[in-house]
Amino acid sequence: MVLASVAVTIAVLEVATRFFYTPLPPTIEFFRLTRSDYYQADVTVGWRPRPNITARHVSGDVFDTTFTTNSRGLRDREHSIEKPPGALRVVVLGDSFAWGYGVNDDVVFPRLLESQLAGVEVINLGVAGYGLRQEFAYLKLEGMRYEPDLVILALCMNDLSDLPSGTLQPASPASHGDPDTGFDMFRRVKAFLISHSALYSFVISRVNTNRSLIRLLIWLRLKGQLAGYEELDINLRPALRRYPSKLEGSFADAEDQLRMIRDYLRVANVQFLVALLPSVQAVDHRSFQHTIAYTEFGPDDFDLERPYRRLIALGEAEGIPMVHPLPVFRERHAAGRRLFIARDMHFNPEGHGLFAASLSQPIKTLLDNPPQRPTPTQESGAATTAPRPRR
Numbered sequence: 297m298v299l300a301s302v303a304v305t306i307a308v309l310e311v312a313t314r315f316f317y318t319p320l321p322p323t324i325e326f327f328r329l330t331r332s333d334y335y336q337a338d339v340t341v342g343w344r345p346r347p348n349i350t351a352r353h354v355s356g357d358v359f360d361t362t363f364t365t366n367s368r369g370l371r372d373r374e375h376s377i378e379k380p381p382g383a384l385r386v387v388v389l390g391d392s393f394a395w396g397y398g399v400n401d402d403v404v405f406p407r408l409l410e411s412q413l414a415g416v417e418v419i420n421l422g423v424a425g426y427g428l429r430q431e432f433a434y435l436k437l438e439g440m441r442y443e444p445d446l447v448i449l450a451l452c453m454n455d456l457s458d459l460p461s462g463t464l465q466p467a468s469p470a471s472h473g474d475p476d477t478g479f480d481m482f483r484r485v486k487a488f489l490i491s492h493s494a495l496y497s498f499v500i501s502r503v504n505t506n507r508s509l510i511r512l513l514i515w516l517r518l519k520g521q522l523a524g525y526e527e528l529d530i531n532l533r534p535a536l537r538r539y540p541s542k543l544e545g546s547f548a549d550a551e552d553q554l555r556m557i558r559d560y561l562r563v564a565n566v567q568f569l570v571a572l573l574p575s576v577q578a579v580d581h582r583s584f585q586h587t588i589a590y591t592e593f594g595p596d597d598f599d600l601e602r603p604y605r606r607l608i609a610l611g612e613a614e615g616i617p618m619v620h621p622l623p624v625f626r627e628r629h630a631a632g633r634r635l636f637i638a639r640d641m642h643f644n645p646e647g648h649g650l651f652a653a654s655l656s657q658p659i660k661t662l663l664d665n666p667p668q669r670p671t672p673t674q675e676s677g678a679a680t681t682a683p684r685p686r687r
Contacts, residue, residue: 306495313494334365340437341430344423345369358638359398368438371395371404372420379443384416384663387439389431390450393573394422396648398637403645405450408652413659419444428455428553435557446567446662448655449557453575456550456603457533457543522592529587531575531641534603536593547603551610558616567662570611571655572604574622576636579629583636617662621654 334351338344347369354360366374379385388394388406396404410418421439423430428451435447525533525540533543554570561568577584578600588594604620611618625635628650635647643651 310493310495313498336369341423341426341433343425344434345371353398355398355640358640361398361400363396364401370420370438371401371422372406375417375419375442377441384446385442385444386413386416386418386446386448386659386663387435387442387444388418388420388422388448388450389435389439390422390573391426391431391452391455392422392424393452393642394420394450395424396422397424397642398640399643399645399648403648405643405648405652405655408649409655409659412652412656413663416659416663417442422450428550432553432557432560436560440564444566445666446569446659447557447561448569448571448659449554450571450573451607452573453531453534453578453603456547457530523590524592528591528593529577532577532584532587532598535575535578535598535600537597537599537602547606554610554616555614558614565667567617567667569617569619569655569658569662570607571619571651572607572622573651574625575600576641578604578622579625579635617658619655619658621651624654625650 334346334349335343336346345365347365347367349365349369350362351364352360352362363371366372368375386409388409394404394406401407404420404422406418406420406422410416419439419442421431421434423434426434431449439447534547536543539547558568577587584598584600585595588598601622604622608618608620610616625647629635633646634644635650636642637644
């Protein structure tokens with residue numbers, strides 16, 4: 297009878313919790329598509345998607361999607377290499393956000409942009425796992441073949457942080473689907489409860505965002521020690537108020553990469569636009585609290601708008617147009633709309649739609665005001681100094 301009473305009480309609490317509580321998305325491991333056999337090694341960019349792939353991408357009960365690649369290995373429809381006379385073309389560079397991690401082909405923001413820009417081809421060069429150097433290299437390897445009028449770089453906050461060495465190394469082959477993470481039974485049960493129980497998520501979220509309780513549990517040896525900088529979410533590092541020297545160096549390197557892409561495109565007479573991807577922590581305060589719960593950092597150690605301000609200042613100083621949709625994302629989130637995949641940092645379909653809507657007018661403005669064509673003398677002189685990416 298006692299067990300039955302406990303079970304009934306838990307069931308009632310579970311039902312009640314589902315009415316008033318939206319579970320906080322916990323962090324899950326990023327699925328390394330680059331290590332699946334949907335990708336192939338490439339000597340220039342490290343890895344790139346295989347052409348003519350149709351595949352299913354599943355992550356537990358979080359999402360179940362399909363993706364396809366065209367004959368060039370792009371997650372896009374077919375585009376002719378030769379540019380039709382009078383056509384306008386936009387090439388999108390980026391990582392898993394531009395590629396469309398966790399959503400179907402038809403809702404990825406480059407595809408939505410093409411539907412919103414009459415008479416404009418939008419070519420998606422997004423590749424999961426790419427950093428700025430790879431994106432620049434891929435632009436030169438593949439993107440410039442399409443003779444773009446405008447190149448858009450979807451810049452993620454993790455592009456500004458220090459990344460492991462060997463970013464450009466080929467990925468090791470693996471089988472289809474998610475890699476084996478080696479979770480033991482306890483962690484599997486915990487993951488199941490997080491996914492299926494609002495009551496469990498409610499209790500855990502209260503624990504994880506209570507600094508005093510966390511410290512008590514650490515003292516009781518029920519939790520591990522608080523994590524430091526190396527364990528801090530890579531998307532949050534650029535939001536620290538005080539930068540370690542290596543973070544300052546990696547941010548400065550990212551700024552150099554943006555200047556080099558700008559200079560390269562100027563030589564080619566192609567316009568450049570940087571679209572700043574809002575991080576889930578900067579949009580959703582609960583996600584921010586959850587991310588830092590097990591770290592030695594507190595909320596006062598962060599200025600979530602700092603990296604965006606610095607990039608916007610760079611754009612103003614260097615003549616690089618930038619789109620900053622973070623305020624719009626915060627407004628939509630405050631209205632109760634979900635913009636990110638549950639338990640993940642990537643946009644859901646509504647997030648892709650909002651990001652595309654934020655870009656469409658700036659793109660129209662740039663395409664309606666093309667840069668002046670350089671004279672043949674200028675082209676000849678400039679071509680001898682075309683920038684190269686730093687290695």
